[in-house]
Amino acid sequence: MSVDLRGHIQRALAPARRRIAAMVRRTVVRLVDDAPGHQGLQVTALDKEVLATVQRVQEYGFTSHPLPGAVAVVLGLAGNSAHSLAVVVGDRRHRPVELPAGDVALHTELDDPSAAAEAAVHRIQLTRVGDEPAVVVRSGPNKVDLLPDRIEVEAPKVVVKSDDVHLGEEGGPPVARLGDLVHVQQGSSSGFWPIVEGSSKVRAAGPKTGGS
Numbered sequence: 001m002s003v004d005l006r007g008h009i010q011r012a013l014a015p016a017r018r019r020i021a022a023m024v025r026r027t028v029v030r031l032v033d034d035a036p037g038h039q040g041l042q043v044t045a046l047d048k049e050v051l052a053t054v055q056r057v058q059e060y061g062f063t064s065h066p067l068p069g070a071v072a073v074v075l076g077l078a079g080n081s082a083h084s085l086a087v088v089v090g091d092r093r094h095r096p097v098e099l100p101a102g103d104v105a106l107h108t109e110l111d112d113p114s115a116a117a118e119a120a121v122h123r124i125q126l127t128r129v130g131d132e133p134a135v136v137v138r139s140g141p142n143k144v145d146l147l148p149d150r151i152e153v154e155a156p157k158v159v160v161k162s163d164d165v166h167l168g169e170e171g172g173p174p175v176a177r178l179g180d181l182v183h184v185q186q187g188s189s190s191g192f193w194p195i196v197e198g199s200s201k202v203r204a205a206g207p208k209t210g211g212s
Helices: 003-023
Strands: 024-033 039-045 050-056 071-076 084-090 104-107 122-129 132-139 142-146 151-154 181-184 191-194
Touching: 024 050, 039 071, 039 084, 050 071
Parallel strands: 050 084
Antiparallel strands: 024 039, 024 071, 039 050, 071 084, 104 122, 122 132, 132 142, 142 151, 181 191
16 A cells, blocks of 8 residues: 555544544543533543533432542543533542442542541441441541441530420420429429429420510
């Protein structure tokens, strides 16, 4: 084959090669526009081409705002870079690693990616205790563990806002609070008397008045 003929063939095939190369590309996220219905990304491909407006398609019911430097897999529809869609965005800098097989984790860059579920900083992890399902929630010093036989909560302060709280089971006897009247049935102090002291670690709000 002559050099001229080979050159003609290469030039003729060049547009097809470019379209094929643009069909699936590994890119790096530079900017994120989270205002539109479809999140917009500005990404840079391996050949240094900048794609200024790439729509990111996300699963229904779940959304995220990736950081610059994340990796995006971009599809060029019919090999056309002007009609590109980002179908996967990942960030190895922040992905929790060495999860037990079958676990699922929701995390942010605030988490420690090398930490186990129990020591995580900002993560929700669906895991197992033995063969039983469990959920581990971590946010700074606050910890909630949904275990097979109990729920454990650890936090500097826990506030439950409700006008109808039941402990143990629904419909138990009322619980008296500081200031409530209790009925002393025997002795010289029999009668109704207010509670004047209580626990320093457990507090309960008084009943709401009509003007509150």
